[in-house]
Amino acid sequence: MSPARALTASLPAGSLPAASLPAASLSTASPGSGEALHVAVVSDAWYPQVNGVVRTLATTAEQLNRMGHRVTFVTPDRFRTVPCPTYPEIRLALFPDRRVTELLDAAHPCAIHIATEGPLGYAARRYCLARGLPFTTAYHTKFPEYLQARAGIPLSWTYRMMRRFHAPSSGVMVATASLRRELEAQGFPNLRDWTRGVDVGLFHPRPSILDLPRPILMYVGRVAVEKNIGAFLALDHPGTKVVVGDGPQRTELMRQHGDVVFVGAKSGxxxxxxxxxxxxxxxxxxxxxxxxVLIEALASGVPVAAYPVPGPLDVIADSGAGVLDEDLGRAVAGALRIDREVARARGLHFTWARCAEMFVDNLQPFDGAVGQRQAA
Structure with a gap:
């Protein structure tokens, strides 16, 4: 398989329609010009991982294809990998620089977006800097807080590393205004807004499939320590707690909370x-x-109970579709009184089409031939 074909093949079959526009015809496109773009997206997070980063990238790419753009992915399935410590389902590419160079040279994109700060992200960053090519990045995960929770690493150490990674970016895409303010305070430059969307045709109110004592309090997502699920499971509240998802903490939590219903990972x-x-x-x-998961729940007509932190603060805002409180039990009690139609209305506010439009507006296109000439 050729490098160019390998790139487009990295997306699961049927997820994105094949693009027919040749790269040469895309090299002068720019956001807002009405012309098609050929975007290379480099991500250390990809299938078979199930998380918000993968869903965001794949769904945004589907929307971009519908808009007439072409998306090429550089992902771990094209590299020799090793399992990430403590998260074996996450695969980390080994010595990826040469292969990343081959794949990007073969693709001839006119814009490059680096989605993650892993081995592939660093290799793509070096590729762009060596050729003087602009690129965008995204701040998907609060790694400093994540590493502090898992390994006790001081926030200042990791934030310094993250600032250095994103400093050359033409635009660091962030999902919420709260996160933008936090990163501005940490000294991150060139921050750009990039919201998220929800498939309101899939996630909508429907009859219950669970025959359990009410009320049903549900968590959906990865079952891992940084998700703070223990705070939910420790609540003393009538009804049934349900956890939908899988992860490294599931066995431990199942042992500690025999009254909680764990149903495993679900999809579609x-x-x-x-x-x-x-x-x-x-x-x-x-x-x-x-x-x-917040907007998927809202679109399903389910009110939200959460802490008043970035993410929930921005998603719920003043919509009345959820209750945010430092006392999570009090938030649950308040959310139970919310009309499900109010929650659904808030979910309809978020669209993948708008997400894709913002992504395109944030890109920094270049002549697709420039990088090849500079590398020669």
Whole structure:
């Protein structure tokens, strides 16, 4: 398989339609020009991982294809990898620089977006800097807080590393205004807004599939320490707590909380049906940058209970679709009184089409031939 074909093949079959526009015809496109772009997206997070980063990138790419743009992915499935310590399902590329260079040279993109700060992200960053090519990045994950929670690494150390990574970026895309303010205070430059969307055709109110004592309090997402799920499971509240998802902390939490229903990871219609079966969606995380699960729950007609932190603050705002409180139990009690139609209305506010439009507006296109001439 040729490098160019390998790139487009990195997306699961059927996820994105094949683009027919040749790269040479795309080299002078720019955001807002009405012309098609050929965007290379480099990400250390990709299938079979199930998380917000992967869903955001894949769905944004689908929208970009519908808009007439072409998206090429550089992802771990094209490299020799090793499992990430403590997260074996996350694969880290080994010595990726040469292969990244081959793939990007073959693709001839007219814009490069680096989605993650992992081995592939660093290799793509070096590629762009060596050729004087502009690129954009995104701040998907609060790694400083994540590493502090898991390994006790001081926030200042990791923020210094993250600032250095993003400093040359033409635009650092962030999902919420709260996160933007936090990063501005940490000295991050060139911040750009990039919201998220929800498939309102999939996630919508429907009859419950769960025959459990009410109210049903539900968490959906990765079952890991940085998600702070223990704060939810420790609540003394009538009804049933349900956890939808999998992860490294699941066995431990199942052992500690025998009264909680763990249903494992779900997807598609089955996931949507579980959302709609809840009476309240409980989001205990303090480290997410957005929380796609929040708007999936809202679109399903389920009010939200969460802490007043970035992500929930921006998603709920003054909509009345959820209750944010430092006392999570009090937030749950308040959310139970919210009309489900109010939650659904807030979910309809977020669209993937708008997400894709903002992504394009944030890109920094260049002549696709420039990098090849400079590398020669």
């Amino acid at each position: 219609e089955e996931l949507a049906a579980h959302y709609a079966s809840a009476d309240v969606f409980v989001f205990p995380s303090r480290t997410d940058t957005f929380g796609l």
